[in-house]
Amino acid sequence: MSRLLVTGLTGTLAPHLAAQAKRRGMDVLPWPRQTVSPDDATAGELFLSRVRPDAIAHLGMGSEAWAAQLAGYAARHALPFVFTSSAMVFSHEPPGPHRREDTPHTSDGYGLYKQRCEAAIVAANPAAAIARIGWQIDADARGNNMLAALDHWQAQQGEVAASRAWIPACSFMDDTAEALLQLLLTRASGLFHLDSNASEAWRFDELVTALALRFDRSWQIRVHEEYHHDQRLLGNEGYMPGLSRHLCRR
Incomplete structure (x- = not known):
């Protein structure tokens, strides 16, 4: 895996993933929103065909149709694919902790958006990795x-x-970025809960x-x-260090 396409590089978490990928010698390919609209499926396919990524990390905001397009391209070319979803797919009632087998339930607009993206990705690429994450710290x-x-x-x-x-479900950004990169490197598939507060x-x-x-x-x-x-995301504690790696608890 040498050419990693990362969406969301103008955001907060994606640059951390890009930095870790570059330290491993990978070329990081941005999605150029200024010239290739995520809402233009034809332009998107032409862009993907031109840059020919070896893996895709979808961290950017955009429609579920764009998420499905990226996931579908990865499926057709047998590429590792990871998407960042959110703890917000779960409401505080029932209060949690939340497990991977739990049915998402929320009235929050952002959480509902992430639910739709999850469903679109699974339909387009059953081998995709979907990583639900909590509030990020940096x-x-x-x-x-x-x-x-x-x-x-x-x-x-x-x-x-x-x-x-x-x-809260939460993690330091560098720890989340490392876990996302490991999902790509191991060609992981399925649903993952990445939460540094799951155990502590x-x-x-x-x-x-x-x-x-x-x-x-x-x-x-x-x-x-x-x-x-209790917003904790349980099920994949081995991927994430605890918050005590960075913080002292009184």
Whole structure:
């Protein structure tokens, strides 16, 4: 596997995957949205035929039709394929923890979108790997990650409200990227739950406190019990290190 097509390289997680792939000597191929619209199936097929990837990692936002197109191309050419879905396919009722065999249930728009993409990918490529992930954490507190969100809450609300009744699905981005790359390298197929909190079960208030210490934040943390959810994603604990690899638990 030398030529890896990665969608979503203008986002937050995909650049971490690309960096790890490059360290292994792979060529990372971006999807050029400016010139090849994900909604133009014909242009997409021409692009794929031209760049001829050896594997595809679909981390970008786009329609389920685009997801199916990428998965279908991988199926026709016997390529490894991985798609990042989300813990948001599950609601807080019932509260979890959530297992791979559990039927997704949510009214959240983003979660429903990910459900549709999962179904479209399985229909187009039964050998695809679908990786559900939780809230991502990175020291570079920009974009869609937990540290950036907590900084925003403090700036906008004057506090970080942290429920002790929420056990979030979450991981550090580099750990998630490594797991995704391993799924590709081993040509894994099926549904995977990638969650660094699956075994350790950190409460959100514990996690926020540890992040403040680790990243030198002076947030005003207000602990509450207004949100109840054991959001952990169980079933593939061997793929992910625990949060204690990065954080100290009091």
